[in-house]
Each structure stands twice: as C-alpha cells, then as structure tokens.
Amino acid sequence: MADSGPVVHGFPHLDTVRAAITALYKRLSYDTVHTFDASVAPADVAFCDQDDLHLGVARVAGTMVQHLRLPDARMIVSFRGMEHAANVELTAGPEYFIELNDRFRNHRKDIGAALAHEVMHVYLHRLGLAFPGTRDNEILTDTATTYLGAGWLLLDAYREDGASSQKLGYLTPEEFGYVLAKRARVFGEDPSIWFTSPQAYTAYAKGRAEADRDEQQPPLSAAGWAGRRRYAKERRQGLPGPGYSFDTSPATRVSFPCPACFQQIRVPVRGRVRARCGLCRSVLECDT
Numbered sequence: 001m002a003d004s005g006p007v008v009h010g011f012p013h014l015d016t017v018r019a020a021i022t023a024l025y026k027r028l029s030y031d032t033v034h035t036f037d038a039s040v041a042p043a044d045v046a047f048c049d050q051d052d053l054h055l056g057v058a059r060v061a062g063t064m065v066q067h068l069r070l071p072d073a074r075m076i077v078s079f080r081g082m083e084h085a086a087n088v089e090l091t092a093g094p095e096y097f098i099e100l101n102d103r104f105r106n107h108r109k110d111i112g113a114a115l116a117h118e119v120m121h122v123y124l125h126r127l128g129l130a131f132p133g134t135r136d137n138e139i140l141t142d143t144a145t146t147y148l149g150a151g152w153l154l155l156d157a158y159r160e161d162g163a164s165s166q167k168l169g170y171l172t173p174e175e176f177g178y179v180l181a182k183r184a185r186v187f188g189e190d191p192s193i194w195f196t197s198p199q200a201y202t203a204y205a206k207g208r209a210e211a212d213r214d215e216q217q218p219p220l221s222a223a224g225w226a227g228r229r230r231y232a233k234e235r236r237q238g239l240p241g242p243g244y245s246f247d248t249s250p251a252t253r254v255s256f257p258c259p260a261c262f263q264q265i266r267v268p269v270r271g272r273v274r275a276r277c278g279l280c281r282s283v284l285e286c287d288t
Helices: 014-028 030-036 053-067 108-127 134-147 152-156 173-187 198-214 225-237
Strands: 074-080 086-089 095-101 245-247 253-257 264-268 272-276 283-287
Touching: 014 030, 014 134, 014 173, 053 074, 053 108, 074 108, 086 108, 095 108, 108 134, 108 152, 134 152, 134 173, 152 173, 152 198, 173 198, 264 272
Parallel strands: 074 095
Antiparallel strands: 086 095, 245 253, 253 264, 272 283
16 A cells, blocks of 8 residues: 555546446446445544554454455554555465554554555455556555445545645545545445545545536436537447447447446437446436
C-alpha cells in the first residue's frame, strides 16, 4: 500500500476501476457479491490511544478476516520503518505476515484502513484474481476493498490541508468516492455518515457525481437532450459514439457498458427497451 508524494486528484484510473468491478462480478458471481451487503462497522475498527497496540491490531485484523470470510487465515502483524504504508507477504497460508509502517504506532485511527487493503490482497490471492502489473493490481485491490464494504476506511484516511496531506491506497480520493457511490447504489448505503475527514465528504460528492454521469449516457433513457441528439445522429450513420457502438447484421443492435458493472450489453435498436444485465442483474431502461 502506497502513501507518499503529493495527492493526485480526479479520475486518471477510471478504466481500470471499471474493469476491476467487472472482474469482481465475473470471479465472485452476483450472489457472492451480494453477501457483502453490510460494510465494516466503525465500532469494529475503532482504535484509541489507550488500547493495547498489539491486541488492538489483532482485533482489527480479525475484523477484516471475518468480513472477508477467511476463517482459516491468520494475520500476524508487525511494525517497522519503511517507505510504504503497509505490506503483506502472500504465501500459501494459513499464516500471512503483514507489516505496518512504524508511524501507525502513533496514528492508530488509520490502522483499519491499512489492514483492509492488505487483507484484501490475501482474499484476492486466494481467489486467484489479479491484474497484470503492480499498478493495475493495486487499483484492483483498492476497488475490491471499497466495493466489498471496507474501502470507506481508505477514503476516510484522506486528509489534506495547507501544511500536510495523507492518502492511503492507489486510487485518488475522488475514485474512492466513485466506487463507494457504485456500491451505495447496489446496497442502499450512505457511507458519508461514517466519515470523520472533512475532505472525504468532498471527494465522495465528486465521485458520486461521476457515477451519476454513468447513469445518464445513451442509450439509457436518463440521457440528457444533447446526448440523445448525438446518439440519434450516430445511429442514423451507424457510427460508434462515446461508450456505445452499432452492429447492423442482421438487425441493428447497440452495444454499451452496463452502468453498474460495465459488462457489455447488446440490445435491439427499436425504441424503448428494458434490458437486464446478465452479470449484475441490473434492469436498465433504454431508449435505443
């Protein structure tokens, strides 16, 4: 887990984030994803200065193991001085060795966020789910942590002012907000009630606005006037547009990504159509 350098903002990793959400549904299935309907509760990862450091770390690590349903995995956590925020040694198990940066000895509030990311590495390792390259694999891990109910901790660990800044993970704050918004739509959550960082609220709002735009792209019925007009023109000409394309053989169909899981969907071009995503089971109102 990274925690260094200036905080990057915006949505530079959005394509990889979307691919990660698709990969989660494909590897886990709709039913398994929906077993994570409850996020990690703030009380379960609360850690105050009066708590015994090692007992507290073991308790929080156990919370993450329980949340991810890894009953036969044992997390052995230690502290040392290092460049990164945390690291995990991925082995065959059942014991996994996690190292936390020494600074967490005195910044205990964010230990839950660091452990959420590292235990997710173990979960994905056991699933055999990985992306090629360190950067993309870390983005997958951040996305999975957030989508499966523990990543609100990572966004809440983001703090920035004129003198200093802190951000855990590889996603930008706004991208964490984006994935949280995607999760909120599926499970009816409001993660903002758990934030203690003022900057987390702002980042979540920006991420939610970006997620809203996914729901307003043609051929979805909620698309705005400008998007509908452009779509109609490209449909007449058979040209691809932003996020959709046409297939005219034998009958005209339009392909576009599901706004929930980004699996490609193909529906006939014949006016108003209700489509059901075969991967995440979202029902989409379309005007093709």
